Amino acid sequence: MKLGGIEAGGTKFVLAIGDEYGGIFEKTVIPTEHPEITVPKVIAFFEGKGIERLGLGGFGPIDINQNSKSYGQIQNTPKTDWVGYPLGAALKDSLGVEVVIDTDVNVAAMSEAKWGNAKDVDSCLYITVGTGIGAGAYFHGQTLKGLSHPEMGHIKVARHPDDTYKGTCPYHYDCLEGIAAGPSLEKRWGKKGHELAENDKVWEMEAFYLAQALTNYIYILSPERIIMGGGVMKQQQLFPLVRHKVLEMLNEYVSSPHLTEAEIDQYIVPPGLTDEAGIKGALYLAAT
Numbered sequence: 001m002k003l004g005g006i007e008a009g010g011t012k013f014v015l016a017i018g019d020e021y022g023g024i025f026e027k028t029v030i031p032t033e034h035p036e037i038t039v040p041k042v043i044a045f046f047e048g049k050g051i052e053r054l055g056l057g058g059f060g061p062i063d064i065n066q067n068s069k070s071y072g073q074i075q076n077t078p079k080t081d082w083v084g085y086p087l088g089a090a091l092k093d094s095l096g097v098e099v100v101i102d103t104d105v106n107v108a109a110m111s112e113a114k115w116g117n118a119k120d121v122d123s124c125l126y127i128t129v130g131t132g133i134g135a136g137a138y139f140h141g142q143t144l145k146g147l148s149h150p151e152m153g154h155i156k157v158a159r160h161p162d163d164t165y166k167g168t169c170p171y172h173y174d175c176l177e178g179i180a181a182g183p184s185l186e187k188r189w190g191k192k193g194h195e196l197a198e199n200d201k202v203w204e205m206e207a208f209y210l211a212q213a214l215t216n217y218i219y220i221l222s223p224e225r226i227i228m229g230g231g232v233m234k235q236q237q238l239f240p241l242v243r244h245k246v247l248e249m250l251n252e253y254v255s256s257p258h259l260t261e262a263e264i265d266q267y268i269v270p271p272g273l274t275d276e277a278g279i280k281g282a283l284y285l286a287a288t
């Protein structure tokens with residue numbers, strides 16, 4: 001089937017034409033600006049290409065309840081230009097195809113489970129640490145949904161004793177996203193994440209926050225694998241720091257061979273689909 005996929009992130013939209021088997025025939029990336037600027041560009045990309053259905057993996061909060069009148073509408077996001085924007089309806093009306101919607105991180109978890117670093121297990125959690133922090137999960141053939149979708153980036157974590165930065169989240173200030181996503185690194189340390197690579201203190205603090213989050217997710221969801229993606233996770237030195245702190249925080253409370261020094265390297269891992277987890281998941285979603 002010829003399908004369209006959109007991975008809508010806080011910094012960029014990835015658009016692709018492909019199929020439900022992970023094939024991508026054409027792809028482009030456009031910046032996330034005001035919806036009146038970005039959405040016409042999205043429509044122009046897909047128009048006339050003959051797609052049968054469209055899958056949208058969007059940043060949250062977004063209404064993913066198919067029975068709701070506001071299905072596909074962006075809700076109270078820190079990206080304030082987008083609050084209330086009916087993204088799903090705008091795409092459906094302009095392109096005349098069915099639009100299937102889930103979160104960017106739920107679809108990334110799904111494609112990592114199909115084709116990536118979780119294809120050998122029945123469940124995984126995918127966390128992105130980028131402009132925002134979000135996590136999605138895929139358990140036994142389904143993404144995790146309920147009342148709405150999970151908002152795992154907005155949990156409270158204990159403050160690092162050396163951190164006085166107030167936090168960037170307009171809703172909670174110093175939730176996890178407010179103190180550990182890319183923009184908060186920039187505001188706290190005065191430089192962008194990629195310019196801070198050599199500063200060990202930055203990554204020790206970042207790992208302290210991310211490890212608390214992962215420890216909570218392990219307690220609550222018990223995923224068989226955790227995949228960490230997003231721009232900030234390009235700092236590869238974060239992986240050993242996070243793994244070490246997760247083991248320290250769990251303190252052997254959860255008994256699993258994966259949660260040991262010997263196997264944690266295969267438990268907390270980068271995406272197997274590198275930067276394509278989200279967009280391949282959006283294409284797969286289109287066919288569901």
Ligand SMILES: Nc1ncnc2c1ncn2[C@@H]1O[C@H](COP(=O)(O)OP(=O)(O)OP(=O)(O)O)[C@@H](O)[C@H]1O
Pocket residue numbers: 008009010011012059104128129130131132133181182183192193194195229230231232233234235
């Ligand atoms: N190599 C890097 N090292 C550290 N931080 C980085 C690096 N590359 C990008 N970032 C930071 O990651 C953030 C962008 O994340 P990402 O590339 O995942 O975008 P996004 O998909 O739009 O984000 P989101 O999924 O949160 O909406 C920016 O704050 C940027 O400064």
Ligand SMILES: [Zn+2]
Pocket residue numbers: 153154169170171172173175176177178
């Ligand atoms: Zn928050």
